[in-house]
Amino acid sequence: MSPEMIDLLWTIIGDSPFNRSIEDGLARAVSMKALALFSLLFGIGLAMQFDRIAPERRIPLLLRRLLVLLAIGILHLTLLWNGDILTEYALAGLLVLPFLFAPSWLVIASSLTLLGLYFTSWLIPVLPLLSSSWMMQHVVDANRIYANGNFSQILVFRLSEISAIAPLHLWIFPRTLGLFLAGIVIWRSGLLRDMPHHRVMLLLTALAALAVTIDAGASLATVSLALAYGALILSAASTIWGARLLGWAAPVGRMAFTNYLMQSVIFGVVFYGYGLGLFGRLSVSLALGIGVVVYVLQVIASWCWLRLFQFGPIEWLWRSLMYNKLQPMRLRPHS
Template identity: 55%
Template sequence: MMSAPTCVRPPGPVRPSDRIDSIDVLRGVALLGVLAINLVMEFRVSIFEQFLPAWQQHAGNPLDRAVVAILMRAVDLKAFALFSLLFGAGLAIQFEHLAANPRRARLLFRRLIVLLVFGLLHLCLIWNGDILTEYALAGLIVLPFLLGPRWLVAGGALTFLGVYLAMQLWPPPGLFPSLGAIELDVQQANRIYATGGFGEVLKFRLGEIPLIIPLHVYMFPRTIGLFLLGAFAWRSGVLRKPHQRLLVSTGAVCVGLGALLVLAGAGDILAAAGSSRLATPLGTIVLALGYGATIVAAANTARGKAWLGWAAPLGRMAFTNYLAQSVIFGWIFYGYGLGLFGRLGAAAALAIGLAVYVAQVMFSAWWLRRYRYGPIEWLWRTLMYGAWQPMSLAPLKPAA
């Protein structure tokens, strides 16, 4: 009698039990920085207000100015750099996870195309400060590098980061809008975002996209370079089997050096030969590496797990939480909701953001005690694999 054929379950997402908690912790902590910057600099006021002359001097009372100064020096692009590093590492993890699948490249391509669709919907319908579209496009460029050896990934990272730093010294001519266009947009934003209905806000949001695209073009080489650097970190084994001494020493050196460079750039200490133009962008990257190494090192200790474990569920649901923040803050600040745009200082807005973040921490923990993935994470995986992914934590039935 012939035995029944064995059904092999097609490769699917990384199982929750196989996830690396320290990476999820880092993603959850980084999301706090992203929330703070998005809220204070882009939901509360126009994204372009920061480019106006002497904008920080008119940022409210001393507490508000202090909040803005701390965020700009310590968080700002560092949080986004961390997310870029983590996205690159995640792409490398997926690439490795699907090593035995002949459709690996096609599945990862589909994963990025689905992300692109999510990003365009988010950009057009919810908030034009979206980063998902840029991540999807950068991921499509990074994907072929993953087919090559480790040295190619490292070389690509250095090349794209070098291009980004070179752009600080020689900005592409005609890339950015004029000061007059920025001032006009800020004036219109102060009126429409604060008082407009959903249709009026949507129309203005779409009209701002041509002004926002140059910002993404300017940052695009950095995003690609950091993706590749994150992929290299994974392939080198630093994140797979963390080397505590290496992580601690890297964290200490990078935080110290990065902070020095950022402060030097802000204070124009390195003005000779235009060096100050490189100090802040280079310091931002170095500081982000220091933050990442320090948090991962801490999360791999018993005490660190106790102190930082709350961030892991939030990090596992970062996609869902990121989109939820856009919906929540849009309702709080735009005219179709509470209409608080331009009416709150940085400190008050940040307090609201912290309350939302704490609520998301609790919700993420509650959700993941019942389900395998966050709602958007589940949808992303289902569309990527073209098969209905299990959602409940109930044990899967064995294949017939």
């Protein structure tokens, strides 16, 4: 079969009602929700570390932690995938750092203000996307270069895309900052330190967030649905049966940084020209299937790795650079 016929078949398969329904379901229930939920978790993590680090060491350690994250993010953005979120999170973390010293009322007010700016989409007219004709030509170029180019050709094209992608990051930057601050508030509330006693409140929060999502616009629905997911998971995890049911995800979560970067490596091999070259050639169902398989393999690999080591390799590197000292890697015998 000619390459043109193969491309036509991929187009027909990808545009089937089955694939359209999957794409619609992912857009409504998944797309961007994980990023919003992870923003909350990142803010919670910052607040947790702030409380656990000795006061005189807080600023240098957290500052170094965020600068190391920024460096890794820039490398990831340029060498592997320009959809990187680490760079944005590092920059947002640096801006949020002073709020860890602020009173809760100021953190809450700032969070609500930033989320309000995001919900009103005030940055879109200020930072419009490039013209539709440019975008259409760019999609054609991306399908050609990513699917057929070698590493250096893809690198040059990836770098050229950054200016087009930058407005998208700037649009959601107020949301990222607002959710970081909301995470700080959640940690300070004590909710996560005694979840069994707050199970009813967590369920009510999830129900309220789901109710808001039903009639919400895309911007609000992204945040409300992410909040609903988080509250439901926490509520389930606060029970014995829920903790057992969700326990399989603990190892992959403990190695989230490593697994995030490994997905970029794996999918680079799957989609780019220096690998299988499947960029732009898979239906959404096949792409989803590959994603599920990779995730399952990462769950297994994470479980095996943490049977021997305390941290994932990237987590260990991050922690060692943060403390400016090599951290113990292997599990102690009694562990």
